[in-house]
Amino acid sequence: MLDCPDGCSLAVTVKRGKAVVIDGAHTNPVTNGFICAKVRKFDQRVYGPDRLLYPAIRKGRKGEGAFTRASWDDALGLIVERMQAAKATAGGESVLPFSYGGSNGLLTQDNLDAQLWRRFGASRLARAVCAAPTGAANMSLYGKMPSVTYQDYPEARLIVLWGVNPSASGIHLVPYVREAQKRGAALVVIDPRTTPLARSADIHLAVRPGTDVAVALAIHRHLFVTGRADEAFLAAHTEGADRLRERAEPWTLARAAEVAGVDAGALERVAELYASRSPALVRCGWGLERNRNGGNAAMAVLALPAVGGKFGVRGGGYSMSNSASWNIAKSWIGTPEPDTRLVNMNQLGRALTEYDDPPVRVLFVYNCNPAATVPDQQRVLRGLEREDLFTVVFEQVMTDTALYADVVLPATTFLEGYDLAKAYGPIALELARPVIDVVGEARSNADVFGELCARLGLLEDGEPSGELDLMVHVLEQLPGRIGSDLGSGHQAKPPFGLTPVQFLDVFPNTPNRKVRLFSESLDASAPMGLYRFQPDPATREFPLALISPASEHTISSTLGELPRTDARLLMHPGDALARGLADGDLVRVFNGLGEVHCPLNVSGSMRPGVVSLPKGLWRRSTRNNTTGTALVPDTLTDIGDGACFNDARVQVASLATA
Ligand code: SF4
Numbered sequence: 001m002l003d004c005p006d007g008c009s010l011a012v013t014v015k016r017g018k019a020v021v022i023d024g025a026h027t028n029p030v031t032n033g034f035i036c037a038k039v040r041k042f043d044q045r046v047y048g049p050d051r052l053l054y055p056a057i058r059k060g061r062k063g064e065g066a067f068t069r070a071s072w073d074d075a076l077g078l079i080v081e082r083m084q085a086a087k088a089t090a091g092g093e094s095v096l097p098f099s100y101g102g103s104n105g106l107l108t109q110d111n112l113d114a115q116l117w118r119r120f121g122a123s124r125l126a127r128a129v130c131a132a133p134t135g136a137a138n139m140s141l142y143g144k145m146p147s148v149t150y151q152d153y154p155e156a157r158l159i160v161l162w163g164v165n166p167s168a169s170g171i172h173l174v175p176y177v178r179e180a181q182k183r184g185a186a187l188v189v190i191d192p193r194t195t196p197l198a199r200s201a202d203i204h205l206a207v208r209p210g211t212d213v214a215v216a217l218a219i220h221r222h223l224f225v226t227g228r229a230d231e232a233f234l235a236a237h238t239e240g241a242d243r244l245r246e247r248a249e250p251w252t253l254a255r256a257a258e259v260a261g262v263d264a265g266a267l268e269r270v271a272e273l274y275a276s277r278s279p280a281l282v283r284c285g286w287g288l289e290r291n292r293n294g295g296n297a298a299m300a301v302l303a304l305p306a307v308g309g310k311f312g313v314r315g316g317g318y319s320m321s322n323s324a325s326w327n328i329a330k331s332w333i334g335t336p337e338p339d340t341r342l343v344n345m346n347q348l349g350r351a352l353t354e355y356d357d358p359p360v361r362v363l364f365v366y367n368c369n370p371a372a373t374v375p376d377q378q379r380v381l382r383g384l385e386r387e388d389l390f391t392v393v394f395e396q397v398m399t400d401t402a403l404y405a406d407v408v409l410p411a412t413t414f415l416e417g418y419d420l421a422k423a424y425g426p427i428a429l430e431l432a433r434p435v436i437d438v439v440g441e442a443r444s445n446a447d448v449f450g451e452l453c454a455r456l457g458l459l460e461d462g463e464p465s466g467e468l469d470l471m472v473h474v475l476e477q478l479p480g481r482i483g484s485d486l487g488s489g490h491q492a493k494p495p496f497g498l499t500p501v502q503f504l505d506v507f508p509n510t511p512n513r514k515v516r517l518f519s520e521s522l523d524a525s526a527p528m529g530l531y532r533f534q535p536d537p538a539t540r541e542f543p544l545a546l547i548s549p550a551s552e553h554t555i556s557s558t559l560g561e562l563p564r565t566d567a568r569l570l571m572h573p574g575d576a577l578a579r580g581l582a583d584g585d586l587v588r589v590f591n592g593l594g595e596v597h598c599p600l601n602v603s604g605s606m607r608p609g610v611v612s613l614p615k616g617l618w619r620r621s622t623r624n625n626t627t628g629t630a631l632v633p634d635t636l637t638d639i640g641d642g643a644c645f646n647d648a649r650v651q652v653a654s655l656a657t658a
Pocket residue numbers: 001002003004005006007008035036037038039170171172
């Protein structure tokens with residue numbers, strides 16, 4: 001499984017310890033027997049030529065990928081030696097652990113790894129490459145209240161898919177949206193691209209990237225000025241509505257439409273549909289957060305059901321990450337977070353090349369591939385090339401980052417070990433068991449971090465140090481009956497069930513159980529305040545907005561190693577014509593940070609002024625070994641300190657001309 005909202009249950013056919021077919025199971029009703037094409041090909045990762053089979057130590061230049069096989073004992077011994085030396089000379093903060101979700105399991109992330117880094121006193125990592133602005137908004141407004149699950153979409157009479165393309169990044173939602181449409185629901189899609197669902201939508205607003213906050217505030221204003229804001233709900237269940245109303249006031253439909261580059265009449269029809277239909281459901285995606293206004297966009301979008309009075313009915317409200325629904329406190333980490341330096345993962349390049357108090361001496365990468373995925377790729381690579389940096393990469397395959405490692409450690413995949421897998425679209429938690437033989441000498445995260453804790457003298461008597469005892473330990477600490485149900489093979493459910501209705505079954509987890517529509521602290525910390533808009537960073541030199549959405553091949557960089565045709569830049573026909581470019585031309589996409597060389601795909605699915613490269617590319621996916629992240633600034637979002645992938649502004653020219 002990948003970092004994906006759907007959380008499928010899988011049926012794997014195994015012959016002589018090897019996976020031969022990977023398909024969907026029916027255990028999780030939302031999976032309904034089918035899975036995406038990505039994971040059906042997962043065996044190509046497990047047994048492919050890039051798979052890491054044993055620990056290895058670098059023998060060539062950084063980035064060359066030349067390694068000598070080593071034993072686990074030697075590799076772990078070297079890592080411990082280098083970590084201790086860094087701590088002795090520059091302090092624990094000179095060690096930077098760098099990770100993201102991997103396959104999002106409870107055993108593979110924030111577990112013995114967190115225990116190790118906390119006890120060692122390493123720098124802390126702000127894991128903000130994705131979902132930080134939407135998460136911060138959801139937390140501020142609702143304390144991450146559980147949200148509408150896939151199964152309830154058919155109850156809605158209006159669905160607004162905002163900054164999300166389930167056809168690529170959550171395919172199990174699509175049949176539920178289609179079913180709602182069959183039953184008469186109107187569908188609105190807000191996305192710069194004409195996604196598959198946008199083609200069948202009643203209204204598609206192809207907004208300019210970064211302008212979602214203006215559009216959402218205009219809908220708020222429309223609700224207030226036409227008397228369709230639910231004043232009774234606002235009085236009883238919210239605080240701060242007046243401040244939101246005041247901030248929405250400048251955003252007439254006409255002004256927002258102009259800023260967003262959409263038809264004012266179409267925007268008015270969206271606002272009217274939202275005002276008049278119930279149950280009305282807004283699916284807030286992650287596409288709208290990846291820009292300078294991302295946190296405010298998420299705030300304004302998620303606040304809509306409170307102002308419109310859309311809660312309290314099945315199929316009404318909002319849909320966002322349900323990862324917090326299980327109320328899991330991760331009590332098993334066992335050590336409080338120290339007050340050590342916090343490094344934002346979106347600024348890894350800066351941390352590796354500029355930080356000197358202390359400098360990063362040891363970088364330990366796992367569950368992610370920053371050389372391909374974090375902003376300002378050229379600076380990240382310059383940092384990884386530092387000869388005085390000791391880099392460990394603990395991975396399943398030889399990633400772009402692993403090529404720069406001093407030590408690579410082979411990791412098991414989800415087919416080879418235990419885990420507790422949590423969906424964050426539907427509400428589902430499942431115990432995943434190993435179904436195939438471990439490939440090569442791969443080891444689980446729990447086994448490796450447990451052993452590192454032991455070797456560094458950071459393990460206390462009786463504490464779990466390996467995968468199986470860790471799983472038992474975690475099951476025992478899950479709230480309520482969840483652990484015992486999972487352990488005995490039953491489906492786990494939170495107390496409110498698997499399909500809660502917002503404001504009937506679940507309420508905001510804020511101190512007074514009210515929706516906090518205005519947060520003074522966010523207002524003070526956001527660069528221009530709460531519910532404010534920062535203008536487009538485009539220049540005459542670099543006028544095109546580059547976005548990098550998930551594709552049918554990759555929703556993260558996992559599986560980006562599989563062979564496929566060159567990545568292509570999507571561009572609107574008008575923009576291509578203006579540059580004398582034709583479909584299939586080799587182009588350079590460039591700005592002051594870097595450039596990407598790839599073929600052009602002229603496509604009416606793009607709005608004018610916006611170009612697109614797929615998310616999750618590896619360096620081998622393009623002609624000049626760079627990915628879209630080479631063009632992305634390492635600036636941070638207004639709220640949540642997230643990545644501004646969609647603030648890349650670029651120019652495109654023919655490579656032949658260049
Ligand atoms: S990536 Fe998503 S859709 Fe594909 S199998 Fe995993 S959970 Fe299911």
